[in-house]
Amino acid sequence: MIKRREFLKNITAFSFSSYFISNTVYAKTAGKIFNPKDFISDKYLKDYIHKMKNFDRPHKGDVYISIEDYKTLISTLKRLKRIQNTVGHGHFYLLGLDETINLSKNYPRIGKFTKKELDFIENIFYKKSSTYGFYGNKPLPKITSKINKCSTIKIKHSYGNYLFKGPAFETYLKIKKEVGNKAVLTSGIRSVIKQFYLFLNKVYRSNGNLSMASRSLAPPGYSYHAIGDFDIGQSGFGEANFSVRFTNTPVYKKLNHLGFINLRYTQNNNLGVRFEPWHVKVKI
Numbered sequence: 057m058i059k060r061r062e063f064l065k066n067i068t069a070f071s072f073s074s075y076f077i078s079n080t081v082y083a084k085t086a087g088k089i090f091n092p093k094d095f096i097s098d099k100y101l102k103d104y105i106h107k108m109k110n111f112d113r114p115h116k117g118d119v120y121i122s123i124e125d126y127k128t129l130i131s132t133l134k135r136l137k138r139i140q141n142t143v144g145h146g147h148f149y150l151l152g153l154d155e156t157i158n159l160s161k162n163y164p165r166i167g168k169f170t171k172k173e174l175d176f177i178e179n180i181f182y183k184k185s186s187t188y189g190f191y192g193n194k195p196l197p198k199i200t201s202k203i204n205k206c207s208t209i210k211i212k213h214s215y216g217n218y219l220f221k222g223p224a225f226e227t228y229l230k231i232k233k234e235v236g237n238k239a240v241l242t243s244g245i246r247s248v249i250k251q252f253y254l255f256l257n258k259v260y261r262s263n264g265n266l267s268m269a270s271r272s273l274a275p276p277g278y279s280y281h282a283i284g285d286f287d288i289g290q291s292g293f294g295e296a297n298f299s300v301r302f303t304n305t306p307v308y309k310k311l312n313h314l315g316f317i318n319l320r321y322t323q324n325n326n327l328g329v330r331f332e333p334w335h336v337k338v339k340i
């Protein structure tokens with residue numbers, strides 16, 4: 057059952073994008089007061105919700121990168137992997153673009169980024185994500201944005217993850233105190249480069265399908281992990297921490313009960329992103 061009213065209510069608060077308005081409709085309404093509610097059909101809603109539920113499958117209308125770009129994606133991804141192996145997982149979470157390029161120049165085992173790869177990285181970053189179905193905001197407008205290591209803190213027993221000092225770390229400490237030690241940080245700060253690595257990997261595994269990748273992972277620049285949000289899981293629950301099954305765990309139930317679940321990507325959100333009950337939104 058589609059909660060149409062609820063969905064529409066969200067849309068009014070949402071700076072709606074051209075996705076909801078076909079070009080013809082747009083042309084027809086030019087010069088008139090536009091009400092997006094008039095143009096969202098039940099069929100659109102049904103298709104949209106079906107797509108979000110089946111986020112990890114290709115759907116009609118999905119946008120793919122070109123075959124040429126797919127080849128560049130593979131070489132870029134391999135280079136980023138060599139960088140991660142060289143600097144270690146922890147340090148890689150915080151890497152900025154300039155530092156990454158310098159590393160590639162200084163370490164023969166990484167090898168310098170080619171011009172094609174750098175152009176590809178830039179194109180992906182500045183491509184409007186709404187053209188392939190991701191409607192979230194972009195908290196990092198610049199590809200060169202850096203994370204100041206002094207403003208971060210490394211979290212013990214979290215596979216090298218970091219959090220920002222201040223609201224993010226305080227929220228995490230509260231969660232640990234009130235939910236208990238079963239609650240673990242599964243993903244903290246992710247710099248532009250870390251997000252690139254994860255996103256390109258997802259696009260690679262989706263056979264170049266940008267839409268499919270972005271249904272479960274924010275494109276670089278669009279992730280709130282770069283400015284404070286983090287993911288919480290239950291220790292020992294592994295990959296299932298990143299599935300709806302997490303909502304059945306005692307950790308999730310406690311988090312929810314204590315009011316920590318202030319979700320960035322709610323069920324049936326209108327941002328083109330699947331439901332993410334493990335993602336904790338931090339108010340900055």
Ligand SMILES: [Zn+2]
Nearest residue numbers: 243286287335
């Ligand atoms: Zn997250």
